[in-house]
Amino acid sequence: MSAFLSVRGISKTYIAANGSKVVALDDVDLDVAEGEIVALIGPSGCGKSTLLRMVAGLDADFGGELAWTVEPRPGKDIGFVFQEPALLPWRTVRRNVSLGLEAQGDKSPKGRERVGELLDLVGLTDFAGSFPKELSGGMRQRAAIARALAYDPRILLMDEPFGALDAITRDRLHDDLLRIWATTRKTIILVTHSVEEATYLADKVAVMTARPGRIKAVHEVPLDRDRTPRTRQLPRFAEFAGMLRQELE
Numbered sequence: 133m134s135a136f137l138s139v140r141g142i143s144k145t146y147i148a149a150n151g152s153k154v155v156a157l158d159d160v161d162l163d164v165a166e167g168e169i170v171a172l173i174g175p176s177g178c179g180k181s182t183l184l185r186m187v188a189g190l191d192a193d194f195g196g197e198l199a200w201t202v203e204p205r206p207g208k209d210i211g212f213v214f215q216e217p218a219l220l221p222w223r224t225v226r227r228n229v230s231l232g233l234e235a236q237g238d239k240s241p242k243g244r245e246r247v248g249e250l251l252d253l254v255g256l257t258d259f260a261g262s263f264p265k266e267l268s269g270g271m272r273q274r275a276a277i278a279r280a281l282a283y284d285p286r287i288l289l290m291d292e293p294f295g296a297l298d299a300i301t302r303d304r305l306h307d308d309l310l311r312i313w314a315t316t317r318k319t320i321i322l323v324t325h326s327v328e329e330a331t332y333l334a335d336k337v338a339v340m341t342a343r344p345g346r347i348k349a350v351h352e353v354p355l356d357r358d359r360t361p362r363t364r365q366l367p368r369f370a371e372f373a374g375m376l377r378q379e380l381e
């Protein structure tokens with residue numbers, strides 16, 4: 133796999149409202165290869181969201197460097213999925229998914245076709261005309277994933293996207309995401325605080341320390357790329373997740 137994004141020596145200090153300084157990130161390095169799924173885990177407040185926002189280009193006020201093989205175009209090449217799906221309540225599922233395309237002025241039949249394909253990919257074809265309030269939490273999050281993929285970004289950034297879902301729905305969405313990945317081969321950075329989620333989904337897991345956030349270690353996940361619910365039963369799965377858990381302590 134070729135290089136895609138190199139995070140080099142990223143540091144970030146916030147000035148709080150009362151003037152005190154919070155060092156959120158300190159000298160963070162991370163390499164992301166094209167088509168790779170990288171999980172970022174770490175304790176709450178260690179700077180995971182901060183790092184993702186920088187990669188997304190939502191915050192340019194930081195030290196260090198983001199080196200891309202091809203510089204992403206703002207609003208086009210980066211898809212973002214948040215913990216809360218943040219769908220527009222007055223738009224149908226289809227019109228939420230097509231939002232990014234509309235913002236780019238894309239009204240082409242090809243764009244419309246793509247929205248249809250994505251709805252199919254996330255299993256929401258039958259709910260294309262429904263409104264967000266008519267969907268379950270898992271379905272809303274699937275709509276948010278489709279929306280992030282609609283303008284065909286080169287990288288998908290996901291900030292605890294399954295954190296608000298119940299365990300059964302979460303497991304199902306894990307398999308949905310892997311299926312979507314198998315079709316699209318998107319590069320994905322996934323922030324999670326679940327070691328099981330990181331193990332199940334990722335090729336590589338970066339473990340962060342508590343504030344100020346640093347990368348403590350990066351581990352290749354010792355599992356085949358094809359993951360199925362049975363993967364969770366493998367001794368290697370439990371061993372690796374256990375090792376990550378220990379590293380977080």
Ligand SMILES: Nc1ncnc2c1ncn2[C@@H]1O[C@H](COP(=O)(O)OP(=O)(O)O)[C@@H](O)[C@H]1O
Nearest residue numbers: 146147148154156175176177178179180181182
């Ligand atoms: N806008 C902000 N102003 C001041 N401090 C912030 C701001 N955003 C985040 N922080 C602080 O930076 C640290 C990292 O936050 P965050 O990136 O949200 O962590 P995580 O996503 O890992 O839970 C936290 O201590 C948080 O309080």
Ligand SMILES: [Mg+2]
Nearest residue numbers: 180181182291
């Ligand atoms: Mg966060």
